[in-house]
Amino acid sequence: MRSFEDMPMVLRVSWGVVWLLLWPVLAPAQPTRALDSLQARYPFLNTRANRIENAQIGLQRFYERLSQLPLPPTTLPAHRVSIVHLGDSHLQADELTDEVRQQLQRRHGNAGRGLVFPYRLARTNGSSAYFTRLLGGTWRTRRLTGRPDTARWAGVSGLSVATNDSGAGFALRIALLRRPTxxxxxxxxxxxxGPTAFDWQVRTASGRLLGTIPGTAPGVAQPLPLDSLRSYVELRTTRATAAQTRALLYGLLLDNGQPGLIYHSMGVNGAAVRHYNQTPRYFEQLPALDPDLFIVSLGTNDAYxxxxxTAIFRRQLDTLVTRLRRRCPRADVLLTGPPDSFRARRYRNPDLARxxxxxxxxxxxxxxxxxxVSEPQGGYGSMRTWLAHGLAAPDLVHFSTAGYRLQGHLLYxxxxxGFASFTR
Known part of the structure; x- marks a missing residue:
């Protein structure tokens, strides 16, 4: 039988994806044993470095909230823990974050999918755990990476879509084969x-009305209870009065009514710390997610x-963290260092260490x-090793699906x- 290193690249990638999908079933329950298994599987990792620094102080409130969830998950008490993970293109496709989400929810209970966005309307990539399909209308997109005068229209997803068409809409479907829960x-x-905002109708695939959200209802976040658990809905704008001429959508929150953990992820291709700072609506809408923990995964684009x-970056970082804590003072903050990457596919990037x-x-x-993450990844220049094992993309900045899921499992x-140390 061929060794892993002797396999063609396509087989390495395929085996890596299959292995990581099976990992939740096969992995040992204890973090130390799981890391030992990862180290044996991928000898180039430095799993001894896979730890959160200052966790007992920096994550104290989050771990306290997490310890209040029943193990194994039950229907009572109705307790929720909310994580908000923000970042760049490493997060937009939701491969890294979906791995963390699945593992944490399997361990601590699944309270729902959390934040989703109709990326199809924005003509960009998104999560493969759910899909959106255009049902009509012309849509405009705003991203937090745009000019400041347009970025201000982006919301908590880091993007927004807008239309002036009554009857415009999209379908949302959960990929149940991948996410049966x-x-x-x-x-x-x-x-x-507002008075000029369209109403929104939510319907089934057969057209049955599940509910209407009035455009004039105050507040950005408007919940709509549904009659049963669903994996597919259609949303359309509708005009009740002549004054209604527009719709501006920031995203949706999906909830299943159960106790447990909910994991919101938002990443925007090309985003740096400064881009979040120029988007006031992002911070204004964060309380709707009721976070117990912010995970901030930025830096690749800041130092690309x-x-x-370093002085400018520190000031930008301080602005970001200060605004997060001001809006959601009960939430802890976990900063993550960016993974190793190259410039122009050829040159190692020493500025990432700074x-x-x-x-x-x-x-x-x-x-x-x-x-x-760069330390368990293998350190400076390790991106070439990850590429050789089918875990990185040829641009030496991004990763394959297996590579992102491996990073997500390391974070989990x-x-x-840290949680085990907290509860001992």
Whole structure:
């Protein structure tokens, strides 16, 4: 039988995906044993470095909330723990974050899918755990990576879509083969209200009306309880009065009414810390997610080009964290260092080490938790090794599905290791 290293690249990638999908079933329950298995499977990893620094202080409130969830998950008490994970293109496809989500929910209970966005309307990539399909209308997109005058229209998803067409809409479907527990019985629409805002109708595939969300209803977040657990709905704008001429949508929250953990993920291709700072509606809408923990995964784009300035980055980081804590003062903050990557596919990037030093120092100064994925990844220049094992993309910046899920599993194990120490 061929060794893993002797396999063709396509077989390495396929086996890596299959193995990581089977990992939740085969993995040992204890983080240490699971890391030992990962180390044996991928000898180039440095799993001994897979730990969250300052976890007992920086994640104290989060771990306390997590400890209140019943194990194994039961229907009572109706207790929720909410995580908000924000980042860049490493998160937009939701492969890394979906691995963390699945593992944490399997361990601590599944309270729902959380934040979703109709990426199809924005003509960009999104999660493969759910799909959206255009049902009509012309839609405009705003991203937090745009100019400041347009980025201000992006919301908590990091994007927004808008239309002036009554009857415009989209279908939302959960990929149940991948996420059999992804059904929801409450849908919360995140949209801009006002006297000129369209109403929204939510219907079944057969056209039966499940409910209407008035455009004039106050508040950005409007929940709509559904009659049963569902995996498919259709949403359309509708005009009740002549004054209604527009719709601005920031995203949706999917809830299943159960206790447990809910994991919201938002990533925007090309995003850096400064882009979040120029998007006021992002921070304004965060309380709707009721976070117990923020995970901040940024830095790849901040230090991608030559000329990285540590002083400027620190000021931008301080602005971001200050605004997160001001809006949601009960939430802990976990900063994560970016993975190893190359510039222009050829040159190792030494500025990433300087950026990580800023993140680590800032976390220590402000009693925040810090996790550096580059150390368990294998350190400086390890991206070429990941590429050789089918875990990275040819651009030496992004990762394959298996690579992102491996990172997500490392983050999950680091969180669980800190939690085990907290509860001992």
């Amino acid at each position: 992804g059904q929801f019985n409450q849908l919360t629409l995140l949209r801009q209200p 080009s030559a000329g990285f300035d 950026l990580r030093a800023v993140l680590r120092a800032y976390a220590q100064e402000h009693d925040l938790a810090y996790w550096d 194990l680091a969180i669980q290791d």
